[in-house]
Amino acid sequence: MIFKSEIFDKLQFLFETYKFNDHNLHCIIHFDGNINKIALKKALAMTLDVVPILSSKYVENIKEPRWEKVDSSSFKDILTFTNTKSEFDTFMTSRTNEATGPQVKACLLSSTKDSLCILMNHMICDAAGFKDYLYLLCSLYSNLLKNSDYTINYLLNGNRSINVVNKQFNFKDKFKALMFQGKESNGFINLNFPMSTAKEVQPFILTHEIPQDRFLSIKKYCKNRKVTINDVTLTAFYRALYKILNKNRLSISVAVDMRKYLKNKNINALTNLSATVISNLTLEPNDTFDDTTKKVNDDMNLKKKNFIGLNAFVKISLLFKLFNYKHVKKLLKNGFKNPQIGMTNIGILDSKKLCFKGTQIINAYTFGSMKYKPYFQLALTSYNNIMTFTVNLYGNSKDKENIENFFILLDSELPK
Structure with a gap:
């Protein structure tokens, strides 16, 4: 079985090639107890059949990259266990390995309270798609606990193209x-977050948690001023x-989930949209x-009014329509420009x-994804009214110190 390599599949692959990020999505779950290992392993294996592209390998060094299906039973390491933090x-x-799968x-x-880490290749989907995968995994696990012979008879294997969004707009809207x-x-504006110049780096993840009572105060602030959590965090x-x-x-680059424009949000696929x-x-010294x-x-409302x-999406679609993949690779290699400071609001993880x-x-x-210097991205998620900030980077102890100090400043600025 062959799966088409979509535009953002290729872009995420090239983001690693040109050292923007390592194209992996992460989820960390901390439990108040123990999870059933047998059911978890079986549920994870089942997701490879429900979402067949997950049990494929990426073939890139050809005229037109593609995904090729691999027998899911050949994957032995989809779930590993450890007792050591x-x-x-x-x-x-x-990282996941796109060239071999899964x-x-x-x-x-x-431990007495288990923790679970799930990694997915960002080439497969964005954060919104990753959440859909996590909900699927939970559903499979919970059903397997009720019935160890539980099976599922549908596939998440729909259209992964960004054209599902593009076709929502007419030519005039896209031209404008x-x-x-x-x-x-x-x-x-070309700005750099302070980072060390040392060449010896290791990947790390730093988190900062906003507890429930504080997060509820922030939500109250948003409601009273008719602004969003995204506005306040930004x-x-x-x-x-x-x-x-x-x-x-x-200047800050802000991620936008383009599913907001879909009339039918159920696209039955994991993809990047x-x-x-x-x-x-421009901030003034006396600004409150x-x-x-x-x-x-x-600023954000004006952008929202103008799609x-x-x-x-229009630009990137034109780029891949006008040029073949080999030419696009050359263009990006010679002119790859990304804002060096960004934010992604992944939003609510539904506790239900x-x-x-x-x-x-x-x-x-x-x-x-883990960013390479000089790129810096703040991510935020909330679960059960706990908000967690994360920054992940290939850096060193000085970079960790800078990010920890940033978290302190960020926290001090948020509404009390």
Whole structure:
């Protein structure tokens, strides 16, 4: 069985090639007890059959890259077990291997309170698709606990093309987005988050948790001012950067889930349908948090009124339509430009869907790829009204220190 390599499959592959990120998605789940190992292993194996592209290998060095199906029974390491936190942490920063498959793997840290890490190749899907996968895994696990002979008779194997979004717009809308919204996707101010220049680096993941009571206060602030969690987080991000960089003209790349434009959200496929837009802001020394929030909210609302994210989708579609893959690789190699500071709001992990029958979850969070210097991305997820920030990077102890200090600043800026 052959699967077409879609535009964002190719882009994510090239992001690793040109050292933007290592194209892996991550989920960490901390349990208040023990999970059933047999049911978990069986559920993970079943996902390879429900989502057949997960048990495929990526063939890239040909005229047109593609995915080729591999017998899922040949994969022996989809789930590993450890009793050692250091081994679990090492797994968290490891990678899937797109050239051999499988495109998803997991590790369970066994203790009095288990922890589970799930990795998926970002070439397969974005964070929203990853959440769909996690909900599927939970459903399979919970059903297997009720009936060890449980089987499933449907496939998640629909259309993975970004054209499912593009076709929602007419030619006029796409032309306007292309001609008049260019700054949305590439009009960024070239800024660097402070990073060490040492060449010896190791991948690491740092997290910062906002507890329930504080998160509920932030939500109340949003409700009272008719702004979003995304607006408020972006505001705190800007204000922290202002203090770190001592510059008032700032720019942050923000991820946008383009599924918002689909009339039918059930596309029955794991795929990448995320764009990025550039937020530019000028901060004044006497700006209050409310002042900055209003600037952010006004900027984002204006983008939303003009089909936020469409410019990026039109551009990337044209690029792959006008040029063959080999030529696109050369273009990106010579002119690869990405904003160096970004944010992705992965949003809510639904506690009613992300649940493993019989074992309570203390907290869960997802985040994207490990970034290479000089790229820096803040990710945020909430589960059961606990918000978790993550930053992941190939760096060293000095970089860790800088990021920890950033988290302190970010936290201090958020509404109390």
